[in-house]
Amino acid sequence: MKIAVDAMGGDFSPREAVRGGLQAVTEKNLHIIFVGREQEIREELTASGYQGDLQARVSIVDAPEVITMDEHPATAVRRKRNSSIVVANRLVKEGEADAVVSAGNTGAAMAASLLTLGRIPGIARPAIAIPMPTLRGVTILLDAGANADCDPRDLLQFGLMGSIYAEAIMGIDSPRVGLLSIGEEEAKGNRLVLESHQLFKKSSLNFTGNIEGQDLPKGLCDVAVCDGFVGNIVLKLTEGIAGVLFQQIKEILTGSLRGKAAALLIKTGLQSLRSQMDYAEYGGAPLLGVQGITIISHGRSKAKAFKNAVLFGAKAVEEDLVARIQQAVEDYRETAKKVKE
């Protein structure tokens, strides 16, 4: 299996992308194609001191252009045909790679996949599916930001895709799917959610009803569905609150002698709590609904996050995620057609 890594994407590229890719190759029998400025990648590879068997499982595809964080995504993707993210997606399209990982400009990563790989037939809008840490493990939140405005059919497709993802990648039988809303009752929500609720009820999903904001961190459902505007705010707010709280706890634990003594006693516990909240543990989020495996990673990804993103992509390939989503969409359309007849 071959995974293409956009070596120029992310705040610490190419260094962390290269190191993470190498870590993944050490852990799993796969081939990494680093895509980006060849010279820079080669220097990082040399600096990392990789050798022996690893060398045979690593290659470089030169892509001299880079799309920066402040460029307009679709325009940049159309203009910079030789940028790392566009070339990496082209490798998947042409069968040279099985999946692509990028921590670059999220909009550009999405646009490159959409324009290069195309959508799965029947899917109106691909969505970013983010694993959110909860008390009980992880809830898949989608859409986390690909589509600011959605209609009820989009939300239903997000539910279908999220459900397949939870089943295939997380091994959850009949995942519980919830609609993010402002009350548990069917009659609570905005117009979009009220209409979507009716579609979800009629679907084959294991729909457990509306889920409220306070219940999301409790892990009351495996898949939480919302539009990309709400999802992106939820994602970033969660990161923001956790960051602020940990910062304040850190101040308590470093601001006085008593605090420092306490820190020594509970260091391990706090570290494990912190790592449970850490995106790097999950590595990235797939863009579900495109004709290929695209993993979008956090811009601040370090080697560990890149490694996990690569392993995650490999798992999605092994589990045939794209074909399973395609099948689910076809099944749903068949059922809908029969109901109509």
Place this chain on the structure above:
Amino acid sequence: MKIAVDAMGGDFSPREAVRGGLQAVTEKNLHIIFVGREQEIREELTASGYQGDLQARVSIVDAPEVITMDEHPATAVRRKRNSSIVVANRLVKEGEADAVVSAGNTGAAMAASLLTLGRIPGIARPAIAIPMPTLRGVTILLDAGANADCDPRDLLQFGLMGSIYAEAIMGIDSPRVGLLSIGEEEAKGNRLVLESHQLFKKSSLNFTGNIEGQDLPKGLCDVAVCDGFVGNIVLKLTEGIAGVLFQQIKEILTGSLRGKAAALLIKTGLQSLRSQMDYAEYGGAPLLGVQGITIISHGRSKAKAFKNAVLFGAKAVEEDLVARIQQAVEDYRETAKKVKE
């Protein structure tokens, strides 16, 4: 000044409502009218052992009906004309009270105020303005749930009302108003926010642009504007994440001897962090845009939260919040008219 307290509203009524009202009267020279089942209120008053001067500053208005948490708000308000929340609002309408505080069914509290007091002329939709704790103090978030679907004009009015509130109650000169969105750039957001952004830019508000989810807890603006669907999810998610994190920290601090030793060392610091995140410190949220002062409190309010809600209501009366909002709306319409001419 007379504050009407819905003594039957909230999970711990009438006990906590009565105790909180009495605490407020002890702290500030005002008169409390407890509204609800007279006998039950009288028993709580007796049990609390209030006496002397306090007795002269407390009265009861009997309201035999109660609207429960699971009733349909508007229907219940129309049917139960003698419910505590409806009677309490009627007292304000008739000039018998200057403000009303309720921790009951939020929808019913809103409906009672809307139907009884009516809207300020020119305001299309009243909004709930919640003080959210941040690193730098407090950000007013509105709408926190009164209106699930909004248009750009609604959001602009929320901005105007929130700005007046921050100025009048929090004493902030020229409050920084932000639009909650999924990117700082003007071109980021859903249709509602993109259109609203243009209205905000042209307004007299101190508009600081879009604010993202992760920046909300950092207190980068004094007033954050969004529709009631997003606002309610933000509010509840914040509560949920803080709850889950504190629960996990508590487990670390009680799960082992080392943890217990650490707990003794940092107890004070953690308690102050916890109380900073606590809604009880802020007491409640005004429903801005109605013709009177209505403070909506958390259903789980205890005495302290009721006390703070009453004091908050008193402050809003002193600062003439309703008249100031009315003036701001008129000024805005005047300006808009002139621009058109």
